[in-house]
Amino acid sequence: MSTLSYAMILAAMSLSSNLGLLVALRQLSIPMGAFAGIVFLKESSHLPKLTGAALILAGLILMCITL
Numbered sequence: 390m391s392t393l394s395y396a397m398i399l400a401a402m403s404l405s406s407n408l409g410l411l412v413a414l415r416q417l418s419i420p421m422g423a424f425a426g427i428v429f430l431k432e433s434s435h436l437p438k439l440t441g442a443a444l445i446l447a448g449l450i451l452m453c454i455t456l
Contacts, residue, residue, distance in 0.1 A: 413452040420446045 398415060405411045420442040426432040 410453065413449055416445060417449055420449075 402408060402411060423438055423442040427434045427438075
């Protein structure tokens with residue numbers, strides 16, 4: 390599955406006119422994975438995990454606004 394998902398990312402990069410936005414949005418999987426782990430897998434939601442996911446999400450929002 391990793392190979393397939395990476396191939397899809399490479400295909401999207403070759404078709405995209407705004408590569409910076411695509412690279413930034415690719416990192417959206419990090420906070421989504423943290424959120425899914427907390428909600429669905431009942432993982433602990435310690436402050437460092439929430440802070441890291443929030444910082445990544447804030448960076449993605451800033452990146453989308455500036456592009």
